[in-house]
Amino acid sequence: MLAKINSLGFEGIEGYHVVVEVNIANGIPAFDVVGLPGATIKESRERVKAAIMNSKQFFPIKRITANLAPADRKKEGAVYDLPIALGVLCAGGTIQADLSESCFIGELSLDGSVRGVVGAIAMLVEAVRQGFKRIYIPSENKNEVSCVAGIEIVPVDNLVQIIGILNGQINAVPMETVEYKKLIEKSESNIDxxxxxxxxxxxxxxxxxxxxxxxxxxxxxxxxxxxxxxxxxxxxxxxxxxxxxxxxxxxxxxxxxxxxxxxxxxxxxxxxxxxxxxxxxxxxxxxxxxxxxxxxxxxxxxxxxxxxxxxxxxxxxxxxxxxxxxxxxxxxxxxxxxxxxxxxxxxxxxxxxxxxxxxxxxxxxxxxxxxxxxxxxxxxxxxxxxxxxxxxxxxxxxxxxxxxxxxxxxxxxxxxxxxxxxxxxxxxxxxxxxxxxxxxxxxxxxxxxxxxxxxxxxxxxxxxxxxxxxxxxxxxxxxxxxxxxxxxxxxxxxxxxxxxxxxxxxxxxxx
Ligand SMILES: Nc1ncnc2c1ncn2[C@@H]1O[C@H](COP(=O)(O)OP(=O)(O)OP(=O)(O)O)[C@@H](O)[C@H]1O
Ligand SMILES: [Mg+2]
Ligand SMILES: [Zn+2]
Missing domain, CATH: 3.40.50.300 (P-loop containing nucleotide triphosphate hydrolases)
Known part of the structure; x- marks a missing residue:
């Protein structure tokens, strides 16, 4: 089974589209991630596996390969924990949904909770530009992106919750965005x-x-x-x-x-x-x-x-x-x-x-x-x-x-x-x-x-x-x-x- 999950990365201050492909095949059990730099691969693999198992979800004992494209861009690993985990769950049949219009960013804890990432706003702005309908982000990044309009933003806390949402068992609650004009603050200094x-x-x-x-x-x-x-x-x-x-x-x-x-x-x-x-x-x-x-x-x-x-x-x-x-x-x-x-x-x-x-x-x-x-x-x-x-x-x-x-x-x-x-x-x-x-x-x-x-x-x-x-x-x-x-x-x-x-x-x- 092959699953494709949309995600994002950033270079300088500009975001770009990343596709996480996960394939599950018969053969000697293994879990390989390609397209991430050295040490990050190992860490990400460990977190994804532990997060899925600790969330009491099925982790296939098969030959799993995750590929992050485009391969030629430097990517920082943690953002892709969530998309890799979702790829495994989709390819393994736990999640059954059409995810082609959504994208995902988030780091995972070993217990399955979703942690905040750096650069969320740069990636979000790119998701809007790419025309995605919906983006799932760590709740921790909620405030940072509250002014971005043009996309449905769903903050999530843990893997179980997002599986529930994607399988239609839990209602997704998109964030209310705030109009910038209402927020503008006067600059201030403690010396007048x-x-x-x-x-x-x-x-x-x-x-x-x-x-x-x-x-x-x-x-x-x-x-x-x-x-x-x-x-x-x-x-x-x-x-x-x-x-x-x-x-x-x-x-x-x-x-x-x-x-x-x-x-x-x-x-x-x-x-x-x-x-x-x-x-x-x-x-x-x-x-x-x-x-x-x-x-x-x-x-x-x-x-x-x-x-x-x-x-x-x-x-x-x-x-x-x-x-x-x-x-x-x-x-x-x-x-x-x-x-x-x-x-x-x-x-x-x-x-x-x-x-x-x-x-x-x-x-x-x-x-x-x-x-x-x-x-x-x-x-x-x-x-x-x-x-x-x-x-x-x-x-x-x-x-x-x-x-x-x-x-x-x-x-x-x-x-x-x-x-x-x-x-x-x-x-x-x-x-x-x-x-x-x-x-x-x-x-x-x-x-x-x-x-x-x-x-x-x-x-x-x-x-x-x-x-x-x-x-x-x-x-x-x-x-x-x-x-x-x-x-x-x-x-x-x-x-x-x-x-x-x-x-x-x-x-x-x-x-
Ligand atoms: N024009 C001024 N009006 C009122 N208070 C002043 C004025 N200039 C200096 N002071 C007082 O002197 C203190 C020292 O000023 P400040 O630290 O800005 O000096 P500075 O020019 O940066 O000195 P330095 O070269 O030593 O860094 C201020 O905190 C303030 O209390
Ligand atoms: Mg001075
Ligand atoms: Zn002098």
């Missing part, structure tokens, strides 16, 4: 911008960064509020669209860091890995090729506090994904491409003692110490940080003032408006915000008036700008114009954008 005194320029830089998705570097002495500012940034990030939320949830699901209770991830990610993090932790990899911090921060913020303290190779590894928005991870166990469209927010002191260039403290470092410290950030990396902003110590008068500062909610309103303008403008372009503009799109959407062009020309020489810096200034100016609701980029937008690119000269060149 109204609690940060002064720092008008830095706050404005944060607003521009959030509005256009630009990278930011903050430089300033200890205790000036850099970490505070970055933390507050999470509170002015616009809510995610459904597609963005889906991407983020897929990545977190595949990384195995999704909370069981967690449904779709609704808040933009804000990741702040410690400066001792390894390259693999940041960029991804490991024995099973998992996404790293840069992908976990996809569509959100990656905050690298104490930027120069990160190891040089770790920082350099950020260059390619920052430019491309995707990262290719190659390991012995395979290659995967993960999205890494992030807003990088970095903070640093200008020198080892922290007071170089500050208006309050006195710097005690010598020139070579400063040069060595700043040298940890390479030119190409610095170039990729769109906005550079100085965060100097706040004068006593401002710090002690009881004046009410603007709240995060007020800033968020402007950010959302600017994002809405961008979403409308880039409809059909496959991008959401100004930082993602490609060269061609930049020419099309960043019209600069004559006065503005004149300014750019002057500064291009004065700052001996690289082509990349030039590009970034225009994109930042685009965002500043959007915050104002202006159609084309004017002189004042460019002048403001230019001031966020002059700090590298103060520290890196003249220092």
């Amino acid at each position: 911008f109204c609690h940060i005194k002064g720092q008008f320029l830095a706050k404005r830089a944060m607003e521009i960064a959030a509005a256009g998705g630009h990278n930011v570097l903050m430089i300033g002495p200890p205790g000036s509020g850099k970490t505070m500012m970055a933390t507050a940034l999470a509170g002015i990030m616009p809510p995610m669209s459904f597609d963005e939320a889906l991407e983020v949830t897929k990545i977190h699901s595949i990384a195995g860091v999704l909370d069981k209770e967690q449904g779709l991830i609704l808040k933009r990610p804000f990741r702040s890995p410690h400066h001792t993090s390894s390259s693999i932790a940041l960029t991804g990899g490991g024995s099973k090729v998992r996404p790293g911090e840069i992908s976990l921060a996809h569509n959100g913020v990656l905050f690298l506090d104490e930027f120069p303290e990160f190891q040089r190779p770790v920082l350099e590894a950020l260059r390619q994904p920052l430019e491309d928005g995707v990262i290719t991870v190659s390991r012995a166990s395979g290659t995967a491409v993960f999205p890494s469209n992030i807003m990088l927010v970095a903070s640093m002191n200008p020198c080892p003692c922290g007071h170089f260039g500050s208006s309050t403290g006195q710097c005690t470092c010598n020139k070579s110490q400063i040069a060595r410290y700043l040298g940890r950030i390479s030119g190409p990396l610095l170039d990729r940080l769109d906005i550079h902003v100085e965060v100097d110590a706040v004068p006593f008068m401002q710090l002690s003032s009881s004046d009410m500062e603007e709240t995060s909610a007020e800033i968020l309103k402007r950010v959302e408006k600017a994002r809405e303008i961008q979403r409308e403008r880039y409809k059909g372009e496959g991008i959401f915000c100004n930082s993602q503009l490609g060269p061609e799109q930049k020419n099309k959407y960043c019209k600069i008036d004559d006065e503005g062009m004149e300014i750019l020309k002057q500064y291009f020489k004065k700052l001996s700008m690289s082509a990349r810096t030039y590009d970034r200034i225009i994109k930042i100016a685009r965002t500043i114009a959007d915050l104002e609701g202006a159609e084309s980029i004017a002189q004042q937008h460019l002048l403001e954008a230019l001031q966020y690119r002059t700090l590298d000269r103060k520290y890196w060149i003249n220092g």
Whole structure:
């Protein structure tokens, strides 16, 4: 007897269709699984056999062969426990049903209970795309997929239950799906911008960064509020669209860091890995090729506090994904491409003692110490940080003032408006915000008036700008114009954008 069971796998963050074929023939009793990598085969076989027997179901003492197709794709074993077991039960006659329009994912415990899997949402989205009518998933993965429409989702707890459902003895109860619009949450942070005194320029830089998705570097002495500012940034990030939320949830699901209770991830990610993090932790990899911090921060913020303290190779590894928005991870166990469209927010002191260039403290470092410290950030990396902003110590008068500062909610309103303008403008372009503009799109959407062009020309020489810096200034100016609701980029937008690119000269060149 031959049985075919539909299942799914994933590569990177995309799911794909897998067919589990189980054949039972006469001959010397055996149980072979082909199409899975080494150790996984053995484990899966043991779990399937024990689960069937412990569920008091018939396990044929015959020659059983299970084949997972396509054979050329790397598959992780645990997801296929349930489909393999169902294949054995179908081929052995225990289950009699037409399963051609259904698919199944789930790991089995030895006692026959169905356990959650990683990557459920990626596989589910693919099941919808493939046109399946129904998918059976582990109950544990229920919350994660609650927003996916277009397919009947049946959560199951154990083998006995699913056999009952398939044989028509138990009624299947498909899940109610939730509409995304009803779930959208405002982003939040435990620090509100109204609690940060002064720092008008830095706050404005944060607003521009959030509005256009630009990278930011903050430089300033200890205790000036850099970490505070970055933390507050999470509170002015616009809510995610459904597609963005889906991407983020897929990545977190595949990384195995999704909370069981967690449904779709609704808040933009804000990741702040410690400066001792390894390259693999940041960029991804490991024995099973998992996404790293840069992908976990996809569509959100990656905050690298104490930027120069990160190891040089770790920082350099950020260059390619920052430019491309995707990262290719190659390991012995395979290659995967993960999205890494992030807003990088970095903070640093200008020198080892922290007071170089500050208006309050006195710097005690010598020139070579400063040069060595700043040298940890390479030119190409610095170039990729769109906005550079100085965060100097706040004068006593401002710090002690009881004046009410603007709240995060007020800033968020402007950010959302600017994002809405961008979403409308880039409809059909496959991008959401100004930082993602490609060269061609930049020419099309960043019209600069004559006065503005004149300014750019002057500064291009004065700052001996690289082509990349030039590009970034225009994109930042685009965002500043959007915050104002202006159609084309004017002189004042460019002048403001230019001031966020002059700090590298103060520290890196003249220092
Ligand atoms: N502008 C400000 N308004 C109100 N409080 C501030 C401000 N700046 C700093 N503080 C206070 O100082 C503390 C330290 O700030 P923060 O940790 O952000 O400094 P930092 O710039 O990150 O310093 P370091 O370089 O040492 O990391 C904050 O927790 C806050 O209490
Ligand atoms: Mg800090
Ligand atoms: Zn110093």
